[in-house]
Amino acid sequence: MRLSLSFSFLSLFVLAIKAQDRDLGVVKRAFEAADIPADLSLNFNPTALLEVTFPESDGNDITIHAGQQVPRDSTAGPPIYHAVGLRSSGPFVITMVDPDAPTPQMPTVAQERHFLGGDFHLDRTGRLTNSTAGIDEFLQPSPPAGSDAHRYIFMLWNQPRGFDQQTVVGADTPRGSFNVSEFARAVGLGEPIAGTFLFVAPNA
Numbered sequence: 001m002r003l004s005l006s007f008s009f010l011s012l013f014v015l016a017i018k019a020q021d022r023d024l025g026v027v028k029r030a031f032e033a034a035d036i037p038a039d040l041s042l043n044f045n046p047t048a049l050l051e052v053t054f055p056e057s058d059g060n061d062i063t064i065h066a067g068q069q070v071p072r073d074s075t076a077g078p079p080i081y082h083a084v085g086l087r088s089s090g091p092f093v094i095t096m097v098d099p100d101a102p103t104p105q106m107p108t109v110a111q112e113r114h115f116l117g118g119d120f121h122l123d124r125t126g127r128l129t130n131s132t133a134g135i136d137e138f139l140q141p142s143p144p145a146g147s148d149a150h151r152y153i154f155m156l157w158n159q160p161r162g163f164d165q166q167t168v169v170g171a172d173t174p175r176g177s178f179n180v181s182e183f184a185r186a187v188g189l190g191e192p193i194a195g196t197f198l199f200v201a202p203n204a
């Protein structure tokens, strides 16, 4: 009891100084307003905040709030992850998908998998770092010329035992025509526990 009380106190403190999104309800409503649960065929009832930061060469790193539009050239990554309000220190799986490839009007190769990796652990500073290589390297958002902005969706999942041995997706699995909820079901990820997303438009 005492432990969980002090843990949530700590979480609130970290929340106050760091998080761009501070309210799970705001994140959940942003996902719904952008039709993400329906388009990904999943339930999104976050119990923690996932904070995604894009490092920038000028030092003005961008920590997104759910639904923010970010210039394509600021999304080179790889992103840095923090979380607030997690009930364990891991391991966790992180996914990033684009359900709008090649265009939101005609997403014939969606979802495109931009990142899939496991063995993320929470450290004392609230940062999530992976102890093994991801299944994917991070793929920068690059919507084709003429397309409307795409949604790029990050989600955090509890990692089930045996995840490192899964063979559903490997380094050679094409990035396109991925289905994150089907993958989640196949490997036993359950539902996402946190998430955020950004919009990225093509360079003019």
Ligand SMILES: *[C@@H]1O[C@H](CO)[C@@H](O)[C@H](O)[C@H]1NC(C)=O
Residues within 6 Å of the ligand: 117, 130, 131, 132, 133, 134, 135, 136, 137, 138
């Ligand atoms: C974490 O994952 C990234 C992306 O796959 C990879 O480049 C990096 O080497 C991984 N870290 C470790 C310690 O394996």
Ligand SMILES: *[C@@H]1O[C@H](CO)[C@@H](O)[C@H](O)[C@H]1NC(C)=O
Residues within 6 Å of the ligand: 040, 041, 179, 180, 181, 182, 185
């Ligand atoms: C993705 O998988 C889910 C669960 O199996 C399914 O309901 C949904 O129709 C699939 N989505 C697409 C676009 O195929």
